[in-house]
Amino acid sequence: MEPDAITSLKIPGSVVRRLPRYLTQAQHLRQEGVEWVSSLSLAETLGLTSSTVRQDLSHIDFQGVSKRGYSTAGLEGALARTLGVDHDITCVLVGAGNLGRALALHDEFGRQGFKIVGVFDSAPAVVGKKVGRFTVQGMTELAGVVREQKVEIGIISVPHEAAQPVADQLITAGVRGLLNLTTAHLLVPAEASVVDARVLASLRELAYGVKRR
Amino acid sequence: MEPDAITSLKIPGSVVRRLPRYLTQAQHLRQEGVEWVSSLSLAETLGLTSSTVRQDLSHIDFQGVSKRGYSTAGLEGALARTLGVDHDITCVLVGAGNLGRALALHDEFGRQGFKIVGVFDSAPAVVGKKVGRFTVQGMTELAGVVREQKVEIGIISVPHEAAQPVADQLITAGVRGLLNLTTAHLLVPAEASVVDARVLASLRELAYGVKRR
DNA sequence: TAGATTGTTAATCGATTAACAATC
DNA sequence: TAGATTGTTAATCGATTAACAATC
Incomplete structure (x- = not known):
């Protein structure tokens, strides 16, 4: 060895x-x-x-x-x-709300090798709209894009109720890692990874820190 | 007791x-x-x-x-x-880039009690611009707003080189907790708290998880 | 060379888990 | 009542720190 x-x-x-x-x-x-x-x-x-x-x-x-x-x-x-960040990693972003759009527009992640290749949303009113250089696609396109572009990571920024079904779709399509921006706890098969971004949790942790002084 | x-x-x-x-x-x-x-x-x-x-x-x-x-x-x-989240907590946001603007627009945090009362940026080109219901203010206004509104938490989404001086300004003005969205490691006095949002770090952690399968 | 700093082993510390009496 | 579930103590496990020989 x-x-x-x-x-x-x-x-x-x-x-x-x-x-x-x-x-x-x-x-x-x-x-x-x-x-x-x-x-x-x-x-x-x-x-x-x-x-x-x-x-x-x-x-x-x-x-x-x-x-x-x-x-x-x-x-x-x-x-x-x-x-494993010595080469580019392809990502898709699901949920084109404020947080999702910001991540798609924040080019620092791209510079660090995390290349977003598609932005998806389930709301017909949002599909077709532009987010920076992306055109928001409907959920029916998701599996195809993941397969064709060998997408490794899915970034989830949908309302928390929708997070688990979106996670399931991403995993089924072949994504192996999820960045969870929602407050939902996601269940995935053992061969996949989830990391919670914990933004609201961080603010709450901070509230505790601020309180006890 | x-x-x-x-x-x-x-x-x-x-x-x-x-x-x-x-x-x-x-x-x-x-x-x-x-x-x-x-x-x-x-x-x-x-x-x-x-x-x-x-x-x-x-x-x-x-x-x-x-x-x-x-x-x-x-x-x-x-x-x-x-x-300590059973009452509203006032926050300011420093750095009106994509990430900062998204947090200001993301009303979920407001609904959970984290009320943003001001958005600040050092770039003259950005000062005066609107971000949702906010008008971006210059850094000279920061200390006054923090004092007048008794701001407890500062959210830092500036370029990493600027993060420490911004943190110092916030703490000096009276903020007691910092949510750090940058990759800088912030040094603060013991009576203040910092929580790192770790978004890029989470993606990198995920890259490791995705690699070893 | 002398001394600073690594890599690693062993000791300590803290966090997680197991177990179970108390209880509704 | 019997049984499910809490709160808590004790045991285990893992992570952090201390110590120090190796080394450049």
Whole structure:
């Protein structure tokens, strides 16, 4: 078994959730011209301990250098490969309300490799309307687009009551990951992944933080 | 010391992050006319164990009933009080890009008590433009609005390089909680709270989930 | 070289789960 | 009443932190 196969076998969820933050940090540092970063410095900017950083990075196929730390460019590349964001990922967006339209128009995600190839909505009044460079399509078109463009991720921004049936349609069509922007809890088969965006939940968490002072 | 004071003394972060999900579930169930819900049923719909649910709910000032479970209406109210979302919370939004505009237009947050009272941007070209019922204001107006309207939460959707200075301005003006929609890691004094919305991080987490199948 | 920093093992800490008496 | 379900204690599990030999 190759070393890569070993390291990529299974990374704990707690670590996977931090890897995107290291990636963002490595990107920012490299863009600023910083070539090396230590576990301690990463820890300080991210509010972690240097121990946690070194433990986490031991899961990716990349080595630091004694006395110098981690090469920002090398770290960025290795993290992108580990997460699977070293190539474009095709996405569709279902639900062309305000939140959905914003995500379709927010080109930062596209720049980071998440390419939206279609925007869908069930409301006849919305179908055919333009959202940036997209024309909103009806739900009947969804399965075809997912199959033809090998869409990997579905972004769900419909009313919460509609979220589960939309998730089912996306999964049936062949999508393997769902970004859930609704407050519904989605049930999917074990071979698919769901990540909840938790925007309202974050505001509520913040309300608790603000209250107890 | 009153029982309420004891229970509200300090709820672990892991629990606080789940409370909004119970609240959402309780709201949905009550709206559907369901009056009682057991810890097992909550656990099943949220992908948890009934033990975790009972442990979590023991932190709030609300009792279940043997053999019947929890009253959905009672649970909803107690969770709202615990989180501090049983009354309106005033927010400002800084950064009127696509994401920011969407949040300002997305009235679901307003319906859930998060009232936006101002939208700000530093770009002269954007200041004065309309975003729904708001007129975008310049950053010089920010501190005044925060003070006059007793704004509690600032929502930051500016480019990541600008996020920390904006956070500093918001905190200085008196805001006590920040919802961070950028990829920057924000440093704030201990008496303030930050919650990261992690939208790009969620997509990256999903990329990892999608890759390993 | 001396010293800074990694990678990794072992210890600690906290979160989750199991178990069960209390109870309606 | 009998049985379902809570609230809580104790056990387990996993994540974080500390420590330190290896190393450049």
